Amino acid sequence: MVGVAALAFEEWNRRAVISHLYVDRTERGRGVGSLMLAELRTRAYKLDARCLWVETQNINVPAIRFYEHRGFVFSGLDTTLYDTRQIASEIALFLSMPIGAIHSP
Numbered sequence: 001m002v003g004v005a006a007l008a009f010e011e012w013n014r015r016a017v018i019s020h021l022y023v024d025r026t027e028r029g030r031g032v033g034s035l036m037l038a039e040l041r042t043r044a045y046k047l048d049a050r051c052l053w054v055e056t057q058n059i060n061v062p063a064i065r066f067y068e069h070r071g072f073v074f075s076g077l078d079t080t081l082y083d084t085r086q087i088a089s090e091i092a093l094f095l096s097m098p099i100g101a102i103h104s105p
Helices: 032-046 061-069
Strands: 003-010 015-023 051-057 073-078 092-098
Touching: 003 032, 015 032, 032 051, 051 061, 061 092
Parallel strands: 015 051
Antiparallel strands: 003 015, 051 092, 073 092
């Protein structure tokens, strides 16, 4: 196994939430994350989700760049999500991508 991804569908707002998207460090940069993200997007489309939504941390620059390069945009932040006694310098960042029509390459 080189990666894992998980998606949860929030029916009340039709948002597909990426709860996990991890690629083994030795496999990063080889397209595995992009393939998994494409599959999550296809599944979200089939669920009639209006967007993909993901949370990451302000200090996780590689993740932020990964999502932005694939069409996600900054949607908000939460300065109180993490317990500052455990994680003093981290802020939760939220990014989203509208689903719309999925086109074949």
